[in-house]
Each structure stands twice: as C-alpha cells, then as structure tokens.
Amino acid sequence: MKTKVAIIGAGPxxxxxxxxxxxxxxxxxxxxxxxxxxxxxxxxxxYKGFHFxxxxxxxxxxxxxxxxxxxxxxxxxxxxxxxxxxxxxGGKFFSYPLKPFEALLKLGIFKSVLCVLSWLKARVFxxxxxxxxxxxxxxxxxxRLFNTFFKSYxxxxxxxxxxxxxxxxxxxxxKGLSLGSAIKNALxxxxxxGDRTKVIKTLINSFRYPRRGPGMMxxxxxxxxxxxxxxxxxxxxxxxxxxxxxxxxxxxxxxxRQGNLRTLESEHVISSAPMRELICGLSPAISERTKHAxxxxxxxxxxxxxxxxxxxxxxxxxxxxxxxxxxxxxxxQNFRSWSPEMVPDPDKVxxxxxxxxxEHDGLWDSSDGxxxxxxxxxxxxxxxxxxxxxxxxxxxxxxxxxxxxxDDYARHVATIRQELENxxxxxxLVGRNGMHKYNNQDHAMMTAMLCVENILAxxxxxDLWQVNGDAEYHEAGAAAAEETTGTALRLVPTRVVAAxxxxxxx
Numbered sequence: 001m002k003t004k005v006a007i008i009g010a011g012p013x014x015x016x017x018x019x020x021x022x023x024x025x026x027x028x029x030x031x032x033x034x035x036x037x038x039x040x041x042x043x044x045x046x047y048k049g050f051h052f053x054x055x056x057x058x059x060x061x062x063x064x065x066x067x068x069x070x071x072x073x074x075x076x077x078x079x080x081x082x083x084x085x086x087x088x089x090g091g092k093f094f095s096y097p098l099k100p101f102e103a104l105l106k107l108g109i110f111k112s113v114l115c116v117l118s119w120l121k122a123r124v125f126x127x128x129x130x131x132x133x134x135x136x137x138x139x140x141x142x143x144r145l146f147n148t149f150f151k152s153y154x155x156x157x158x159x160x161x162x163x164x165x166x167x168x169x170x171x172x173x174x175k176g177l178s179l180g181s182a183i184k185n186a187l188x189x190x191x192x193x194g195d196r197t198k199v200i201k202t203l204i205n206s207f208r209y210p211r212r213g214p215g216m217m218x219x220x221x222x223x224x225x226x227x228x229x230x231x232x233x234x235x236x237x238x239x240x241x242x243x244x245x246x247x248x249x250x251x252x253x254x255x256x257r258q259g260n261l262r263t264l265e266s267e268h269v270i271s272s273a274p275m276r277e278l279i280c281g282l283s284p285a286i287s288e289r290t291k292h293a294x295x296x297x298x299x300x301x302x303x304x305x306x307x308x309x310x311x312x313x314x315x316x317x318x319x320x321x322x323x324x325x326x327x328x329x330x331x332x333q334n335f336r337s338w339s340p341e342m343v344p345d346p347d348k349v350x351x352x353x354x355x356x357x358x359e360h361d362g363l364w365d366s367s368d369g370x371x372x373x374x375x376x377x378x379x380x381x382x383x384x385x386x387x388x389x390x391x392x393x394x395x396x397x398x399x400x401x402x403x404x405x406x407d408d409y410a411r412h413v414a415t416i417r418q419e420l421e422n423x424x425x426x427x428x429l430v431g432r433n434g435m436h437k438y439n440n441q442d443h444a445m446m447t448a449m450l451c452v453e454n455i456l457a458x459x460x461x462x463d464l465w466q467v468n469g470d471a472e473y474h475e476a477g478a479a480a481a482e483e484t485t486g487t488a489l490r491l492v493p494t495r496v497v498a499a500x501x502x503x504x505x506x
Contacts, residue, residue, distance in 0.1 A: 009272035011040025013431030022230035035235035044215030061442035118142035272431035298404035305375035
C-alpha cells in the first residue's frame with residue numbers, strides 16, 4: 001500500500017486532517033485501532049437504542065475556523081443547547097461556575113466570610129510563580145474555596161495530590177476564571193455579542209451539539225473524506241513507523257482486523273496516537289534519553305457506567321461534579337440534557353457515571369456487573385435515584401483519556417520534540433495524546449488544520465505547539481499580529497514566517 005499521507009488515529013485531529021487533505025485531492029489513509037467507532041474519545045457509544053457521550057463534548061470554540069468546519073461537516077444536525085452543570089458537595093448542589101451568593105447562602109455565613117477573607121488574602125499575598133494546581137487555584141479563589149470546591153474532585157480525577165499536578169493544567173482548563181470574575185459575572189452576566197475571543201469558555205451559557213452525540217460529527221467527517229477519495233481503515237493497530245533516509249519516505253507497520261501484519265508507505269505521517277506509544281515504535285530507534293522521557297509520560301484512564309432508569313426528573317444538568325469523597329464516582333451526566341434524541345424512551349432517563357482510574361487497577365478490572373451495582377448504589381446515595389429505578393446498564397472503558405500533567409511532563413515532552421524535529425522529517429504530532437496536551441477537541445482540530453497547511457505548502461508555516469487551549473495560534477515574538485474582522489472573530493492564525501494572511505473560502 002502507498003499513500004501521500006498516513007494518519008494514525010481517527011479522532012478529531014486525525015479525521016480533520018484526513019478530511020481537509022482529501023478535500024485538496026491529496027492521497028490519505030487513516031489507520032484507526034478501534035474496529036467499530038471513529039471519533040476517539042469524541043465518539044458516541046450506543047446500547048439498545050440509547051446514545052451516550054464518552055466524557056461530554058460541548059461544541060463551542062473561540063476559533064471561527066473550527067466553528068465553520070463543524071458547520072461544513074454537519075450542516076443540518078447541530079442543536080443549540082443550554083449549558084448547565086453543578087457541584088455536589090456536603091450533601092448540597094452548587095452551581096458551576098460558582099454563583100457567589102448561592103455558594104455563600106449554602107455554605108453558611110461563617111464559612112462564607114472565611115472563604116471571602118481567604119480570597120482577599122490570596123489577592124494581596126499571592127503565591128509567586130505558582131508551580132502546581134493547588135497554588136494556582138488558591139491564587140484565583142483562595143485556599144478555603146480550593147479545599148472546598150476543587151481539591152477532592154481534582155484528586156479523584158487524577159489519582160494524585162494537587163501538589164503533584166502542574167499549574168499548566170489549571171491554567172488551561174479554567175483559564176480566565178477566578179472568584180472575582182465569577183462575582184462580576186453574577187452581577188453583570190456576560191452577553192455574547194459575537195466576539196468569541198472575549199468569552200471565558202467556562203462561563204458560556206449555551207453550546208452546539210450534534211443531535212445524536214459527538215460521534216455523529218466524526219462519522220459524517222469520515223464518510224465525506226471517503227467520498228473524496230480518502231481511505232479510513234478501522235481495526236488497524238499501528239505497531240511501528242520506520243523512516244527510510246535514502247528515499248525520504250515512511251513505512252508504517254500495522255495489524256489489520258484479521259490480525260495480518262501489513263505495511264503502508266507514505267511521504268508524511270500524522271500521528272494523534274499517544275506520544276509514549278509512537279516514540280517507542282520508531283525506527284531508526286530513538287536515543288535512550290528520549291526513550292526514558294517517553295516512558296515517563298503518564299496517562300489517566302476512566303470508565304463510564306451507563307445506567308437506564310425510570311424517569312423521576314431528578315436533575316436536568318448536562319453533568320454534575322461529585323466532590324463528595326464518600327463515593328468513588330467523579331461526575332454524572334444526563335444524556336437527555338445533551339440532546340433529547342440521545343434517549344429514545346420518554347419514560348426513561350440515561351445517566352453516565354464516570355469513574356477515573358488507571359488501567360488494570362481494582363476499579364478498571366472489576367466486572368461490568370459489579371460496576372453497575374456500584375454506580376446504582378452511589379447514585380442512590382447521592383440522591384439522584386431511588387431503589388428500584390434501575391432498568392439496565394452497560395460499561396465503557398476508555399484507555400489513555402487524559403495525558404497527566406505532573407511536575408516533569410513538560411521537560412519530557414521538550415526532550416521528545418527536540419529529537420523528533422532533528423531526526424525524523426515529515427513526522428507531525430497533532431491532537432491531545434499526540435502532543436501530550438490535555439485540551440479539547442477544537443484544539444485538536446486546530447493543530448490538524450495547521451498541519452495540513454504545512455503539508456500543502458511543503459514547509460513549516462506554522463509551529464503546531466503554539467496553538468493554545470482556546471484553539472488560537474500564538475506566534476512567538478513581538479511581531480505577531482492578530483487579524484480580526486469587524487466582529488473580532490479570528491479567521492486564520494498568523495503564520496510563523498512572513499507571508500500574506502490566508503483567508504477562508506467564502
């Protein structure tokens with residue numbers, strides 16, 4: 001087999017690259033290990049006619065290019081949905097983002113005063129150069145609110161102390177949010193005026209969502225890429241990538257769904273596979289230093305227990321964060337609140353209980369029956385169901401859902417990048433796991449979109465590592481200028497090299 005571009009992984013990054021390259025008439029083959037689904041963690045799983053989202057995916061981006069691509073791929077099937085989420089703590093439900101006056105009322109006057117004083121202290125005496133999650137959040141909210149609303153849930157998600165988690169993760173996930181911004185938003189709610197660049201994503205009040213879940217977007221993307229000549233090969237697990245210096249080509253080895261070992265020759269390789277797995281399968285072999293860096297990268301896995309229950313209209317949030325340490329569940333989703341079409345039976349509800357774990361720990365290796373019983377028991381304990389409500393359920397396990405941002409991750413990634421850029425031409429890393437960057441699907445898509453521009457131009461116009469968590473491109477250096485239209489919507493990122501600004505087709 002031969003192709004111009006081989007793409008590893010059919011998640012948002014891989015399929016975006018495959019679609020855009022196919023659109024330009026470039027030969028592309030996407031290799032996806034999953035035999036059934038495309039979309040990666042953004043897929044939609046199904047069980048007896050019920051649809052459920054793995055992790056929850058809001059379709060909102062500060063990038064107009066990303067929003068336009070979503071519309072192009074799925075023009076007639078996107079709903080506008082209200083955003084609603086809460087925190088369960090101390091037997092009570094709190095709005096998230098926090099509504100200060102509600103939080104003050106439910107915490108009680110004494111605790112509330114202490115929280116405000118703690119926040120004021122953090123504003124006057126902030127921790128200089130916060131290095132970990134605890135320090136960063138304490139600066140933004142005060143230590144008492146950190147201990148109340150952030151510590152237990154975050155440690156549940158990552159399975160490690162907040163002092164071991166890099167401040168980078170907090171800066172990405174809750175960028176622009178602080179107690180001050182929450183109070184301001186409570187008093188003067190931000191109104192969306194078309195300028196996405198000014199929106200704090202954590203404070204959005206609505207988002208778009210495909211009628212039958214995020215997988216609908218990526219299934220449509222795969223079909224459109226195939227219609228334009230692209231190849232999407234599912235059930236194909238990549239086992240190695242060999243760069244041939246003499247011919248300046250790549251040979252990608254993979255096993256197909258029948259277990260046969262096959263190869264694919266290409267000029268370029270785009271990888272959204274976990275960085276650790278890709279690096280250890282490269283040939284010529286990487287240095288021992290880089291191999292150690294790759295093996296030091298960590299991932300957090302999770303599983304979703306999907307429960308079908310009698311509808312008692314217990315809650316209508318998209319999801320609820322469970323901060324109560326007496327239960328293992330981290331978050332509960334209500335799939336009808338994402339889209340009514342996710343739940344075919346009007347007398348039933350479909351909840352997804354998310355449990356964060358490491359592959360092959362006690363929770364991961366529990367039987368599906370035991371996990372369904374655990375989820376039912378904890379849902380009743382929280383007060384979101386009653387005995388006898390359960391009708392059915394199933395379990396979905398998701399490996400390597402989250403790249404871990406520990407103290408050393410940035411140093412390891414820098415070591416890997418340096419060797420890849422020096423020794424392996426035309427190897428492009430994109431997406432969450434490909435770049436070991438815990439960001440959303442719009443970020444993954446933007447890295448793929450810019451990667452395609454680089455391939456089409458046959459030069460590195462863009463440094464993909466300059467895409468930030470808001471799917472915006474930030475060029476290093478004072479000369480970088482951001483182009484905007486009258487509505488201040490970003491169109492296309494500024495190039496790394498001096499060149500005319502690209503404008504999207506009308």
